[in-house]
Amino acid sequence: MAAQGGTVKADAPAIAIAGLEKHFGTLKVLADLDLVVADKELVCILGPSGSGKSTLLNIIAGLETADAGNVTLGGKRVGYLFQEPRLLPWLTAERNVDFALQGCAVPAARWGELKDHYFALAGLSEFRNYYPHQLSGGMRQRVALVRSLCVEPGILLMDEPFGGLDELTARRLRVDLLRIWRESRKTIVFVTHNAYEACYLADRVVVMAHGRIRDEIAVNIPRPRDYDDPAVFDVNRDVVRRFLAAAELQPEHASALPPVPNPVSHSPGGLP
Amino acid sequence: MGLRLASIAGAIMLWWLLSLAMPANLLPGPVVATVTLYKDLAQGDVLPHLAITLLRVTGGLALAMLIGVPIGILMGINQRAEKVLDIWVMVGLTVPSLCYAIICFMLIGLNEAATVVAIGLTAAPSIAINLWEGVKTIDFKLVQMAHIFEVGRARILLRVLLPQVMPYVMASLRMGLGIVWKIAVLIELIGRPNGVGFKLFYWYQLADMAQVLAWTLLFTIVMLVIELGILSQIEKRLFAWRPRVGL
Ligand SMILES: Nc1ncnc2c1ncn2[C@@H]1O[C@H](COP(=O)(O)OP(=O)(O)O)[C@@H](O)[C@H]1O
Ligand SMILES: [Mg+2]
Numbered sequence: 408m409a410a411q412g413g414t415v416k417a418d419a420p421a422i423a424i425a426g427l428e429k430h431f432g433t434l435k436v437l438a439d440l441d442l443v444v445a446d447k448e449l450v451c452i453l454g455p456s457g458s459g460k461s462t463l464l465n466i467i468a469g470l471e472t473a474d475a476g477n478v479t480l481g482g483k484r485v486g487y488l489f490q491e492p493r494l495l496p497w498l499t500a501e502r503n504v505d506f507a508l509q510g511c512a513v514p515a516a517r518w519g520e521l522k523d524h525y526f527a528l529a530g531l532s533e534f535r536n537y538y539p540h541q542l543s544g545g546m547r548q549r550v551a552l553v554r555s556l557c558v559e560p561g562i563l564l565m566d567e568p569f570g571g572l573d574e575l576t577a578r579r580l581r582v583d584l585l586r587i588w589r590e591s592r593k594t595i596v597f598v599t600h601n602a603y604e605a606c607y608l609a610d611r612v613v614v615m616a617h618g619r620i621r622d623e624i625a626v627n628i629p630r631p632r633d634y635d636d637p638a639v640f641d642v643n644r645d646v647v648r649r650f651l652a653a654a655e656l657q658p659e660h661a662s663a664l665p666p667v668p669n670p671v672s673h674s675p676g677g678l679p
Numbered sequence: 680m681g682l683r684l685a686s687i688a689g690a691i692m693l694w695w696l697l698s699l700a701m702p703a704n705l706l707p708g709p710v711v712a713t714v715t716l717y718k719d720l721a722q723g724d725v726l727p728h729l730a731i732t733l734l735r736v737t738g739g740l741a742l743a744m745l746i747g748v749p750i751g752i753l754m755g756i757n758q759r760a761e762k763v764l765d766i767w768v769m770v771g772l773t774v775p776s777l778c779y780a781i782i783c784f785m786l787i788g789l790n791e792a793a794t795v796v797a798i799g800l801t802a803a804p805s806i807a808i809n810l811w812e813g814v815k816t817i818d819f820k821l822v823q824m825a826h827i828f829e830v831g832r833a834r835i836l837l838r839v840l841l842p843q844v845m846p847y848v849m850a851s852l853r854m855g856l857g858i859v860w861k862i863a864v865l866i867e868l869i870g871r872p873n874g875v876g877f878k879l880f881y882w883y884q885l886a887d888m889a890q891v892l893a894w895t896l897l898f899t900i901v902m903l904v905i906e907l908g909i910l911s912q913i914e915k916r917l918f919a920w921r922p923r924v925g926l
Contacts, residue, residue: 470823486827493824497842497920506838510830540922558828 419481421446421562421594422467427476429462429618436462437473437618444562446481449588449595451605453646454615455654460598463615464564467596481594483561484511490567492547494539500550501526501535504557511558525553528587545576552584556591565597569604581607582634589631602650606642607634614646614653621653707889716893725897732863732874733901735791739798740852740859746799747806747855748848754807755814768811771804776862777869784870794866802858806851813847849914853906860902 422444429437436459444450454460465471467478468487494503501522508518526532529549539547548568555563569577581604588595599605605612606626614622624646628638691709698708707715719725750768754761780797787793817840825835867876875898882890 468827470826487824489820489824491820493820495821495839495842497918506825506830507828510825510828510834512829538920538922554828 418446420444420479421448421481421483422596423479424467425476427463427466427478428474429459429466429471430474435618437466440476440618440620442613442620444594444596447592447594449597449608449610450613451597451599451609451611452613452615453599453602453605453650455600458615458654459618460615461566464566464596464598467562468564481561483594484558486555486558486560486563488548488551488555488563488565488568490570492539492544492551494547494550494554496539499536499538500531500542500553503539503550504554507554507558513558521557521559522553525556528556528590529553529583543576545572545580548572548580549583552587556587560593562594562596565595567599568597570599570601577604578634584608585630585632602647603639603643606639606646607632612642612646614650616653616656621656622649624649704888707892711889712892712896715889716896719890719893728874728878729897729901732867732876735794735798735863735867735874736856736859738791738795739802739863740855742795742799743802743806743855743859744848744852746803747851748810750803751807751810751851752814752844754811755817761811764807768804768807771800772808776801776865780862780866780869789870794863794871797866798859798862801862802855805858806855809851809854810844810847813844813850816847817843845917849910849917853910856902856905856910860898864898 420443422442424440424442427437427440427442428435440459440463442450442463452460452463462471464487466473467480468485470487494500495506498506504522504526505518508521513521522535523532526535529552531546531549531553534542534546534550539550542550548571552568569580572580585608597605597608602612609626612624612626613620614624624642626642628636628642632639695708695710698706698711703711716725750764754764754768776797779800780794783793783797783800787796821839821843822835825839830838863874864876864879867874868880871877875894879891879894882894
């Protein structure tokens with residue numbers, strides 16, 4: 408199912424998932440899930456809430472164990488940006504980053520250089536000594552992003568990281584994320600239920616529903632991208648149509664998609 | 680601060696007005712009580728009694744924390760422990776402190792050990808409940824975050840869990856102190872030949888209201904000094920990172 412043209416991407420994939428299954432009690436959350444993510448690829452996983460996206464990321468990150476199947480990582484540290492910043496409220500922004508640097512055993516000699524670089528990249532240089540409660544929601548999430556980047560993960564998992572923010576802040580952070588990603592190319596798996604966000608960010612949008620991957624759409628818009636590029640809107644229209652079709656598929660149906668009966672008149676989660 | 684002072688001044692005024700309305704031996708006013716206290720202090724009779732009561736309070740509070748904190752934490756993190764223990768915490772809370780005191784005196788003897796044990800047992804359930812609820816508010820998502828950054832167990836305990844529980848430990852310490860003071864005096868009244876409670880009871884038997892009020896005043900002042908002068912200062916230091924709310 409996952410597009411992995413042997414000639415196009417010769418490198419070993421950053422993430423290779425095969426036959427993944429996960430149950431919570433009697434609830435089947437992931438069913439026979441395959442996914443391959445190429446090195447330095449930015450993949451967005453688009454799915455309605457409850458479709459198992461967070462569970463998938465948790466398994467990739469090693470926070471949960473799968474019931475069946477396997478996950479192979481390209482031997483790189485995995486970073487994880489959660490929907491909430493998850494900063495320690497009793498530490499300043501900088502001390503929060505130190506906490507991660509120490510945990511990951513990054514040599515102390517490199518801390519200064521790493522922090523200077525990523526705090527500057529996130530536009531937070533002046534806020535290093537602020538406590539989380541003194542920062543806005545968007546800035547807290549930026550600090551969390553800085554923390555994730557400072558430990559130099561090869562793979563960065565992001566679980567609806569901008570979902571809790573107002574649209575204006577979220578939009579700014581999406582633009583920033585692409586800028587940062589261009590400068591520090593890593594593999595990113597970005598989970599969202601916002602189709603437009605997925606289309607703007609991704610090299611490839613993977614549509615997930617009922618614990619399976621139902622569809623995938625390559626986004627061939629050249630970078631750097633403009634947030635309001637009509638090309639993004641065009642892809643968005645297509646993705647939303649296929650997203651709705653996938654979400655309406657019953658769990659027991661095969662992964663083949665039926666033709667879409669009705670044209671879609673609005674785009675949930677997309678920008679007007 | 681201004682409001683607080685005004686409130687104290689108001690209460691003293693009220694006491695004074697009430698004392699004017701009542702016979703002098705039934706309710707002496709604040710001036711009489713203060714003068715009585717001052718004379719007692721000058722005679723040197725007060726400090727030994729106060730010291731022994733403070734010792735009992737400290738010992739009892741330490742024992743109560745030693746029992747209450749682990750039980751509360753255990754109940755907060757382990758559902759089985761919660762099921763087994765919650766009934767006993769409730770029972771412990773229900774039994775009057777007088778029962779603990781009498782039982783301890785009968786089992787252990789009329790001595791300091793029995794006093795401290797009785798105080799500790801009375802206050803422990805409230806402390807356990809406080810910690811139990813505190814542990815339930817722990818944000819385990821932060822622990823997940825720490826796992827992502829490969830932080831070891833010991834550091835998670837020290838740097839992620841402990842700071843979350845500390846506010847509840849401090850709160851239970853303050854609450855425990857409030858409880859322990861009251862029990863200590865009661866226990867001194869029934870089974871000790873010294874201490875603030877003993878003196879209070881002594882003056883009660885002589886129907887000397889001025890002395891009863893003087894000792895109550897002393898007790899309240901010492902309590903407030905410890906509470907505002909020590910405990911809340913420690914709290915301010917420990918939780919300086921917290922957002923300042925109100926006012
Ligand atoms: N620890 C858990 N225990 C039981 N059920 C869970 C647990 N985590 C997730 N689930 C259930 O699994 C399903 C998928 O959850 P999740 O992976 O969080 O979906 P998503 O992130 O796509 O919204 C949901 O129905 C959710 O209720
Ligand atoms: Mg989720």
